[in-house]
Every structure is written in C-alpha cells, then in structure tokens.
Amino acid sequence: MSEYKLDYLQELEAESIYIMREVAAQFEKPALLFSGGKDSITLVHLAKKAFAPGRIPFPLVHIDTGHNFPEALEFRDQLAKEVAATLIVRNVEDTIRERKLTEPKGKFASRNWLQTYTLLDTIEEFSFDACIGGARRDEEKARAKERIFSVRDEFGQWNPKLxxxxxxNIFNGRIHKGENVRVFPISNWTELDVWNYIREEQIDLPSIYFSHERDLIEHEGQLIASSSFIRLDPEDVVIREKVRYRTVGDMTCTAAVRSTADNINDVINEIKATRISERGETRIDDKVTEAAMEDRKKNGYF
Amino acid sequence: MNILRFITAGSVDDGKSTLIGRLLYDSKSILADQLEQLEKSSAKKNDKGEIDLALLTDGLRAEREQGITIDVAYRYFTTPVRKFIIADAPGHVQYTRNMITGASNAELIIILIDARQGVVEQTRRHSIIASLLKIPHVVVAINKMDLVDFSQDVFNNIIIDYSKVAAQLGLKDVKFFPISALQGDNIVERSEHMSWYEGPTLLQFLEEVPVENDINLNDQRFQVQYVIRPQTEDLHDYRGYAGKVQSGIFKKGDKIKILPAGIESTIESVEIGGKELSEAFAPQSVVIRLTDDIDISRGDAIVGRDQGPELKSELDVVLCWLDEKPLQPGNKYYLQHNARTVRTVVRNLEHKIDVNTLQPLEVSTPVTLNEVVRAKLKTAAPVVYDSYENSQTNGAAILIDETSNSTVAAVLFQ
Known part of the structure; x- marks a missing residue:
C-alpha cells in the first residue's frame, strides 16, 4: 500500500497543475501574472510542467511599477526566454502619465495601489478573461477567504460576500463579457511549502533571495534598500549589511532581513526558525489597517 | 509527510474559531507579529486582557464586526508528521452552502458540541452533510468541558445521544473528545482536569488517522482535461492527454477504452513534465499517450476496459441547492462533471430530504437555498460516471445557471 502514497509536495503540485490546465482549457485568453518573486517563479515552473512537452499556452504579464529590483527584472527576461513564453510588460509609469494619476508622496512612496490601474488597463487591452496569480491563502486573512477561481466584476472588484x-475539484470559470477570473493555483501552499518545492525541483531564483551585501536604511525596525525611489532624510544613516529578501516586491515597500544564508538549505532553516510572518517581516504596505488587503482586493488588486 | 484536509463545523458560539485558533497557537503556527496583531484586536473587543483566538480566523471586516463566520476560511499548519489544511466553515443555517464548499474536499470533519447544550439541531444538520458528502472520518469534539466541571457523565451522555444520530446516518468512523478550546484541554496538551479520559489528544488523533486507505487503486478512471499538441518540428505528431488520475493505477501497456465513444486503445506512455513515469495513481496530474491516433477531446474518459463506469443520459441524483434563486424545473442548466460539461434539464423532483431528520418530504414548494432533493436529470449527451457512494472523484458534479453563470447546486450521482 505504502508505495501508492504521494508526498505532500507532490500532492500540492498535482493540484496546482490540475488548476493550470483548467485555466488553459476553460478560457479564451488567459495570462499568468508574473512579478519576479518566488511565488510567480514557482507558478511558471508548474505551468511548464503542466503543459510539457508543449509550451506554456499563455503569456507572462508583468505590471512593472518602475520600482523593481534590477536583479528581478533581469531574471524575468531570462526566464521568459528560457521557457519560450511571450512576455508582456506594462508600466505603471505610463498609466500615471496617460491617466494623470497622482503619485503617492512620502518617504516610501509606493506605487502598490496604482498597479491596479495598470493591471485593469492591461486586462482590457488584451481582453484577458483569466489571470493566474501566485497569491497564497496563508499570507493574509482576506486571502484565506478567497476561492481558487475568484470572479471579478467589470471593475475588477472582488465581492467577498458573493x-x-x-x-x-470542479472549477466553474463561466463569466459574462467584461468580467474576469483571478486564479490562484498555489492557494493551498504555505511559504515553507514553496521553499521546499523550490529546493526539491531545483528552481532558480533571483540572487537577492540569498545573502548579499547592500546599502540600506533602518526605518521603524525594517531594513529598506537605499535607492533613488525612496526619500533620504538628513537623519537617515545608510548602513551596509548582509541581507536577503524573503519576498520580492517593490524596492519601496519590501524590507530585507539580516541574513548570512547564501544557499537554499540555510534559507529554509532560517524561515523555519523565524517567529515573524512573511508579510509582517517584509511588507510595509500591509500595516495600515487590519483590512488593508481586503480593501485593496475589493478594488481590483490581485 | 502527507496532507490531511479537514473541516470544522458547529453552531453559533460552539467555539469553532477558538478551537482552530488553539490548534494554531499550541502547535506554534502563529508567529509573533500575528500574535501582536491579535492582542491589539482582542483589546479592542474586550477589556479582560484575554486573547480572543477567534479573531485569528475571521478574515473579513464584517465578520470581525459581527463576531460571526460568513465564509469558509482556509488555515494551514504543519507538524513534523503532517500538513493540515483546515476549512473553517460557518455554522449558521444561511451559510450552509459555504459549509458544503468546505466539506466537499474534506477527509475528516470535526463537529463541535457545546457540553452544556448536547446534541442540537445544528449538530444533526452538520452530521447529515457529513453523511451526504461521505466524509470518511468524523470527530465529535465536546467543547466547553470547563463549564460542566469536566464531568465524565456529561461526556458519556452526549456520546450516547450522538451515537444514535451516527447510527441513523450511517456514519462509521466516529471518535469523541472531551475538550476545552478556550483553555486548551486535550487539544494539543493532555488535560489536567480530566484524568478519566484515556484517549489521545485531538492533535495526536489528527496526526495519526490513516487517510491513504481512502484512495481507490482498483478502478481505472481518468478524464481528459486538455490535449497537448505542441505541433513543433520535432514533436509534430505528439498528442498527449493531460488530466488527473481519479482512481486506479495507469501504466504503459494497459488496455483501456475511451468513453463515451467506446473506442479501445492501449497506453503508450504515462508522463509528467515531459518525463516518463512507470505508473500513475490518484491524485496525480499526468499526461497519457495512446498507441492509436484517436479523436479525443476535453471531458472524454479513459477507463479500464473491463471496469466500466455508468454511461447514461438519464441520471438519478441528489441535489444540494446552493443558490438564492430557487430551482426551476424545466429550465436548462449546465452540468459540469469535472472537465466535462453538458446541458441538462431537471426532469423529476422525487422528494426533498429533510436535513434535520433525513426523512423524505413531499415536494410541494419550490426547492430553495440549502434544501436537498432527489431528482432525475436528462442530459444532452451521455455522462460517464460512478455513484458518489463508490467514487467521490467521479461521482460528483455541479449545476450552473446558464444565465447567471452561478454554481447553483452540488450534484451527487446515485
């Protein structure tokens, strides 16, 4: 009996591949939202596996805030080439200009909110009816409530009560014209599951996930990379530390963690030992209110 | 390490969210910053300075404000032995459909009973859902034992009462636990107050309950989700059928047939990620290639030659109605059976099933939200299926309203 038993990572993989294939089969114009982070890199790997030896039957779409880590962008271009996928990049910068949006101000002026405009425009431009995203339910309370196939109305809004x-395993992807579906194939994975899978499958990651030296400022206990995207005040002291990133978002809203882990085994050991959650340690955009994520999702965010 | 998916059910204020909070807290799955957030929110709600573990799972603003659970929330924790996926489902009657969502993928259900109340109407309703959806393992957690002086008599009396319900519903694997979710008795740590209880703690049981025996390795069932045809120069003639093994074992050389067409063929290879596998079993997602060039498309079934599933266009079903809009007999719906979708019409409504007694009721009023009914469906093309009793993976489907696109019913093939 025991030989017919899947390890938990294989079971998670099987579920995610099944979901990917449902997307390819049920929708006319699906896309995979690619951020350059480990979760979306894992999605690309799963998509590759789901459709091999064929190509991934949908484009990778990156909503570029203009505040990305250069290492992540470089990695993005290389990965798209490697899997022979079409890469579509749309810039928040352009949306701000064309739509005359107001740039947020402040020390860590984040374009996180504005991304939603570019995303919705891109969905309209290409008539995407399904967007695959790498959100996980363990990340955040509002995400814990979201379905794997999450229907969004023509304004991209999520209605948690409906x-x-x-x-x-039956996914109903039927929608009306103008609506779209956000699909989350790794909903049931945790941060550690993703890391263990990356190790198991030997998936490459951008170098910033591993220990490196960087110029940073320390702000309310969080380490933010010194870059032209943040405002340096006279009282800020730029320090040079050995750090790695636990998540990769914008340089303005992603914090680094002090670390000497320069290989995946050490990273996994550090994550196992940490007493702080992924978003809590690395995202400065979630701290505004308890319902920050719920509000963003209702407005069309991932 | 494997995965156990379970659902928690209980009526209002049975302490369901507290129990989950306790499992996460005591298994150290709550991290320091989440705890800090929790302390802050708890302080807003009460002035006793106690941590309100229920606040951990109520993710929507409306839920926190009203102190109730509206939708299913999924929670995760891992011990050295297992990964657990918890569906925290609402207990209120009006949210039964959300409970069914959570229950459909569960291998185990925890039914909470308030020790002061004993078996109540909602206990029966939740047990009936467990019985309808054939959840293999049932755990009855008798909570708030601290409020009945940790009395063994209270515990035993509830066992006697519930055992009658279980017998009526045909629930087989039922285990009872005396707990206090609020104080943590018998959840992760053994209770100091109930030395009379000699069984395992709840977590110990969740870690040990065998789930692999629930997989069917005999009946070969595979449904095509997607056809892979790279059509590149080097893979010009490649045709692979992508899908998930529903049951049975598939390997090279197996004699199979394709349904509903009834064409026979042989498996040339079983692959994943472009690499050949020696064999595949449930719930693996693989690609199957056949020795013959046959026209096969999404929704077609690949099954063992001698182990035919049902192949019919008149189906006996049980429907759990999940939509605000009542069932309209005579209207056309889509029947989605995994990757196969056919149009269908609900022909006969035979009888409703009382979700409190399981007794048949005459159909004198429309079938409305949360009602269960025995019916006959007529489909536009034959459906390849097994009874839900025999196969939860090939015996279930959903109905979709053609005009609203909503999922309106859970369908269990009889």
Whole structure:
C-alpha cells in the first residue's frame, strides 16, 4: 500500500497543475501574472510542467511599477526566454502619465495601489478573461477567504460576500463579457511549502533571495534598500549589511532581513526558525489597517 | 509527510474559531507579529486582557464586526508528521452552502458540541452533510468541558445521544473528545482536569488517522482535461492527454477504452513534465499517450476496459441547492462533471430530504437555498460516471445557471 502514497509536495503540485490546465482549457485568453518573486517563479515552473512537452499556452504579464529590483527584472527576461513564453510588460509609469494619476508622496512612496490601474488597463487591452496569480491563502486573512477561481466584476472588484461555492475539484470559470477570473493555483501552499518545492525541483531564483551585501536604511525596525525611489532624510544613516529578501516586491515597500544564508538549505532553516510572518517581516504596505488587503482586493488588486 | 484536509463545523458560539485558533497557537503556527496583531484586536473587543483566538480566523471586516463566520476560511499548519489544511466553515443555517464548499474536499470533519447544550439541531444538520458528502472520518469534539466541571457523565451522555444520530446516518468512523478550546484541554496538551479520559489528544488523533486507505487503486478512471499538441518540428505528431488520475493505477501497456465513444486503445506512455513515469495513481496530474491516433477531446474518459463506469443520459441524483434563486424545473442548466460539461434539464423532483431528520418530504414548494432533493436529470449527451457512494472523484458534479453563470447546486450521482 505504502508505495501508492504521494508526498505532500507532490500532492500540492498535482493540484496546482490540475488548476493550470483548467485555466488553459476553460478560457479564451488567459495570462499568468508574473512579478519576479518566488511565488510567480514557482507558478511558471508548474505551468511548464503542466503543459510539457508543449509550451506554456499563455503569456507572462508583468505590471512593472518602475520600482523593481534590477536583479528581478533581469531574471524575468531570462526566464521568459528560457521557457519560450511571450512576455508582456506594462508600466505603471505610463498609466500615471496617460491617466494623470497622482503619485503617492512620502518617504516610501509606493506605487502598490496604482498597479491596479495598470493591471485593469492591461486586462482590457488584451481582453484577458483569466489571470493566474501566485497569491497564497496563508499570507493574509482576506486571502484565506478567497476561492481558487475568484470572479471579478467589470471593475475588477472582488465581492467577498458573493463568492461562488467551489466544490470538490470542479472549477466553474463561466463569466459574462467584461468580467474576469483571478486564479490562484498555489492557494493551498504555505511559504515553507514553496521553499521546499523550490529546493526539491531545483528552481532558480533571483540572487537577492540569498545573502548579499547592500546599502540600506533602518526605518521603524525594517531594513529598506537605499535607492533613488525612496526619500533620504538628513537623519537617515545608510548602513551596509548582509541581507536577503524573503519576498520580492517593490524596492519601496519590501524590507530585507539580516541574513548570512547564501544557499537554499540555510534559507529554509532560517524561515523555519523565524517567529515573524512573511508579510509582517517584509511588507510595509500591509500595516495600515487590519483590512488593508481586503480593501485593496475589493478594488481590483490581485 | 502527507496532507490531511479537514473541516470544522458547529453552531453559533460552539467555539469553532477558538478551537482552530488553539490548534494554531499550541502547535506554534502563529508567529509573533500575528500574535501582536491579535492582542491589539482582542483589546479592542474586550477589556479582560484575554486573547480572543477567534479573531485569528475571521478574515473579513464584517465578520470581525459581527463576531460571526460568513465564509469558509482556509488555515494551514504543519507538524513534523503532517500538513493540515483546515476549512473553517460557518455554522449558521444561511451559510450552509459555504459549509458544503468546505466539506466537499474534506477527509475528516470535526463537529463541535457545546457540553452544556448536547446534541442540537445544528449538530444533526452538520452530521447529515457529513453523511451526504461521505466524509470518511468524523470527530465529535465536546467543547466547553470547563463549564460542566469536566464531568465524565456529561461526556458519556452526549456520546450516547450522538451515537444514535451516527447510527441513523450511517456514519462509521466516529471518535469523541472531551475538550476545552478556550483553555486548551486535550487539544494539543493532555488535560489536567480530566484524568478519566484515556484517549489521545485531538492533535495526536489528527496526526495519526490513516487517510491513504481512502484512495481507490482498483478502478481505472481518468478524464481528459486538455490535449497537448505542441505541433513543433520535432514533436509534430505528439498528442498527449493531460488530466488527473481519479482512481486506479495507469501504466504503459494497459488496455483501456475511451468513453463515451467506446473506442479501445492501449497506453503508450504515462508522463509528467515531459518525463516518463512507470505508473500513475490518484491524485496525480499526468499526461497519457495512446498507441492509436484517436479523436479525443476535453471531458472524454479513459477507463479500464473491463471496469466500466455508468454511461447514461438519464441520471438519478441528489441535489444540494446552493443558490438564492430557487430551482426551476424545466429550465436548462449546465452540468459540469469535472472537465466535462453538458446541458441538462431537471426532469423529476422525487422528494426533498429533510436535513434535520433525513426523512423524505413531499415536494410541494419550490426547492430553495440549502434544501436537498432527489431528482432525475436528462442530459444532452451521455455522462460517464460512478455513484458518489463508490467514487467521490467521479461521482460528483455541479449545476450552473446558464444565465447567471452561478454554481447553483452540488450534484451527487446515485
């Protein structure tokens, strides 16, 4: 009996591949939202596996805030080439100009909110009816409530009170014109599951996930990379530290952690030992209110 | 390490969210910053300075404000033995459909009973859902034992009462635990107050309950989700059928047939990620290639030649109605059976099933939200299926309203 048993990572992989294939089969114009972070890199790996020996049957879409880590962008271009996928990049910068949006101000002026405009424009431009994203339910309370197939109205909004029942492994992707579906194939994975899978499958990551030296400032206990995107005040002291990133978002809203872990085994050991959650340690945009994520999602965020 | 998916069910204020909070807290799955957030929110709600573990799972603003659970929330924790996926489902009657969502993928259900109340109407309703959806393992957690002086008599009396319900519903694997979610008795740590209880703690049981025996290795069932045809120069003639093994074992050389067409063929290879596998079993997602060039498309079934599933266009089903809009007999719906979708019409409504007693009821009023009904469906093309009793992976489907696109019913093939 025991030989017919999947390890938990294989079981998670099987579920995610099944979801990817449902997307490819049920929608006319799906896309994979690619951020350059480890979760979306894992998605690309799963998509590659799901459709091999064929190509990934949908484009990778990157909403570039202009505040990305250069290492992540370089990695993005290389990965798209490697898997022979179409890469579509749309810039928040352009949206700000064309739509005359107001840039947020302040020390860590983040374009996180503005991304949603570019995303919705891009969905319209290409008539995408499904967007695959790398959100996980363990990340955050509002995400814990979201379905794997999450229907968004024509404004991209999530209505948490009107979610479709999602039964067994049956995914209902039927939508009206103008609506779209956000699909989250790794909903049931945790941060550690993703890391263990990356190790198991030997998936490459951008170098900033591993220990390196960097110029930073320390702000309210968090380490923010010194870059032209943040405002340096006279009282800020730029320090040079050995750090790695636990998540990769914008340089303005992602904090680094002090670390000497320069290989995946050490990174996994550090994550196992940490007493702080992924978003809590690395995202400065979640701290505004308890419902920050719920509000962003209702407005069309991932 | 493997995965156990379970659902928690209970009526209002049975302490369901507190129990989950306790499992996460005592298994050290809550991290320092989450705890700090929790302390802050708890302080807003009460002035006793106690941590309100329920606040951990109520993710939506409306839920926190009203102190109730509206939708299913998924929670995760891992011990050295297992990864656990918890569906925290609402207990209120009006949210039964969300509970069914959570229950459909569960291998185990925890039904909470308030020790002061004993078996109540909602206990029966939740047990009936467990029985309808054939959740293999049932845990009855008798909570708030601290409020009945940790009395063994209270515990035993509830066991006697519940055992009658379980017998009526045909629930087989039922285990009872005396707990206090608020204080942590018998959840992760053994209770100091109930020396009379000799069984395992709840977590110990969750870690040990065998789930691999629930996988069917005999009946070969595979449904095509997507056809892979690279059509590149080097893979010009490649045709692979991508899908998930629903049950049975598939390997090279197996004699199979394709349904509903009834064409026979042989498996040339079983692959994943472009690499050949020696064999595949549930719930693996693989690609199957056949020795013959046959026209096969999404929704077609690849099954063992001698182990035919049902192949019919008149189906006996049980429907759990999940939509605000009542069932409209005579209207057309889509029947989505995993990757196969056919149009269908609900022909006969035979009888409703009382979700409190399981007794048949005459259909004198429309079938509305949260009602369960026995019916006959007529489909536009034949469906390849097994009874839900025999196969939860090939015996279930959903109905979709053609005009609203909503998922309106859970369908269990009889």
């Amino acid at each position: 979610q479709r029942p999602e039964l067994w």
